Amino acid sequence: MPKEMNSTGISVGWTISGVPSPQSIIDAAAAGMVSRQDLCYEEFSKDINQEKAEEFLRKMIQWGHESVLEHIVFQFWVSISRVASHQLVRHRMASYTQMSLRKQRELTVESFVIPWQIKLEDLDEWISDIRHTIEIYNKWLEKGYGPDVARRKLTQETRTDVVITINARSLRNFFALRMAHDADFEIREMAERMHKLIEEKSLGFLFEDIGFGK
Ligand SMILES: Cc1cc2nc3c(=O)[nH]c(=O)nc-3n(C[C@H](O)[C@H](O)[C@H](O)COP(=O)(O)OP(=O)(O)OC[C@H]3O[C@@H](n4cnc5c(N)ncnc54)[C@H](O)[C@@H]3O)c2cc1C
Known part of the structure; x- marks a missing residue:
């Protein structure tokens, strides 16, 4: 997982060659x-x-x-839930490489993206559900089933890392759709953070006509 993690638990960064x-x-x-x-x-x-x-x-x-x-081609490395990665890969005009769950993994609470909406008073209960998911996953492995079978018990908040290569034209379409108010909160945050990284590199002019957040 990329090092720069924020409080919402997702991470968005450039790959080494990611800035055009x-x-x-x-x-x-x-x-x-x-x-x-x-x-x-x-x-x-x-x-x-x-x-x-x-x-x-x-x-x-x-x-x-x-x-x-x-x-003009951008490349990002993101760490997000499988809910968001499923939405991300619907954007066909880009290339993706995603972390596989086909290999057996040592899952911990950090292997899941906890939604920021979970209130402090509910956090223990949410985390307890995650631990239960991990127990179920491990139970099926212990029964002798492979990770291909056991992973089917994992929830959509399971974390995955994805490398994205996307050109500026497709990224404009992605931002227009995923920074809109009706986009799911996690992919919207991801899109906003990608956009911020781009602005920091003084490349925001490629996207400034898009009506963000509408
Ligand atoms: C708020 C929101 C809610 C959504 N809800 C759902 C949902 O309930 N169910 C669901 O299935 N999806 C849903 N989607 C996904 C959506 O339908 C698109 O699949 C996704 O946003 C990718 O957009 P896109 O096709 O424009 O991007 P890309 O796949 O990157 O395509 C970019 C552009 O290339 C062109 N293009 C690509 N492929 C073709 C093609 N085969 N034929 C013609 N032109 C093509 C189009 O102009 C397209 O806009 C939702 C998206 C958003 C933003």
Whole structure:
């Protein structure tokens, strides 16, 4: 699980190569210019700086010419519940690699994502239910069944780690749907934290026209 865990128990971070390189932003803008003007890539790319690339990509978004955004690729590493991962992988325009439960695991309470809504007075009871789930899982392993069978007794709040590779165009669609008010709270938090990471890297301009939270 990634180290930076917050109080809600989910974790969202970049992979080592996850932040799009400055050159990939320039190349995406150059691709857009190639498509709009009668000049070749070499002529454009050497004269484009970050500021010019940003300005041009903003225009491409306004014009609805979003396919150039597919040249900008993000990669995240998240640790979320299986409820959220199930929703995440419905976004087909991305690549995922998910932690397997096919191998036998030493499960602890930390192997589950506890919803932040659980009140302090109910927390012990919630955790006791988690421990019961772990007992049931272990019981079926002890009976000689493999983890493939035993894992079917696990609840949807079981934690999983997922590496996500997604381009800027698809990420715009993901943010529009999953940062909306009617999205499930966990995937919404995940999306918001991904968006915050992107803003910290000064790449928020790719998403600023999306009506977040509506
Ligand atoms: C609030 C909320 C509630 C939801 N509730 C449910 C639910 O109850 N049940 C349920 O099954 N799902 C539900 N979903 C999931 C939803 O239906 C989508 O599967 C999910 O949001 C992925 O969106 P997407 O298809 O736009 O993304 P992607 O799969 O990443 O696709 C991106 C875009 O590519 C295009 N595209 C992709 N594949 C095709 C294709 N085969 N044909 C044509 N165009 C394509 C579309 O333009 C699409 O918007 C819910 C989503 C949200 C946000």
